[in-house]
Amino acid sequence: MYEGALGDLVDELGRLPGIGPKSAQRIAFHILGTDKADVDRLAEALRVVKERVRFCEICGNVATEEKCRICRDARRTDEMICVVEEPKDVIAIERTGEFRGRYHVLGGAINPLDGVGPEDLRIRELMTRLQAGVTKELVIATDPNTEGEATATYLALMITPMGLTVSRLASGLPVGGDLEYADEVTLGRAFEGRRTVQQ
Missing domain, CATH: 3.40.1360.10 (Dna Topoisomerase Vi A Subunit; Chain: A, domain 2)
Structure with a gap:
């Protein structure tokens, strides 16, 4: 649809999870209309996260060191x-x-x-x-x-x-939800995971 650099940007944004063609186009035009300093900060944040963020050697969570903060927490x-x-x-x-x-x-x-x-x-x-x-x-x-x-x-x-x-983990009805909108599987699990009401 778009040619050159703008088309490349829309294509790359569209490859991100949860970003469809319309969203990719909107983001691309937002970036196009944004100050260069803001775009530079975004580009720098992407570069830094790719260079410094890794996965914890113990649990697999994201980390900036060999171990994540949770694995380091005594x-x-x-x-x-x-x-x-x-x-x-x-x-x-x-x-x-x-x-x-x-x-x-x-x-x-x-x-x-x-x-x-x-x-x-x-x-x-x-x-x-x-x-x-x-x-x-x-x-x-x-x-x-x-x-x-x-x-x-x-x-x-x-x-x-x-x-x-x-x-x-128990699964069931969300807080603030209505029973009439719950599907059969969710309602069934709510029954399986029921607990005694404390007096």
Whole structure:
């Protein structure tokens, strides 16, 4: 549609996840109308993140050093590891302030249709961590979709024989939602994960 540098920019932006052709075009025109200093800051931020940000050698979370800040935090317990699919999931759980253990980022979920099997994830590294014998509970916090459920089932089958407690995050109704808008699977899981009301 567009030629030259603008066309190249629209094409590159369109390759980003969640950015369709219209969004790519809007962003490109925004950049075109922005001050050069703002564009330079954006370009510098992209360059720096590519040069300095890496994945933690222990858990796979994003880090600026060999270990991420969570793996360096001595106040965290090693007795509980929460397994997530992506680093963004770590951020979501950290925002709750409820979890004080360690994390393990798989780098995705089992998805045979996309050619992603267990060997493509950081499961081998997880097993190595668990064999150290310090961890007592593994919390599986994969996404509540087909791929996340397949990954959770696979992990539970592998880890349960090790004698660890394996738990799965509860899933169900969102706070502020209406029952009439909940799908059958969500409502069914809400029933399975129900708890006794404290008197």
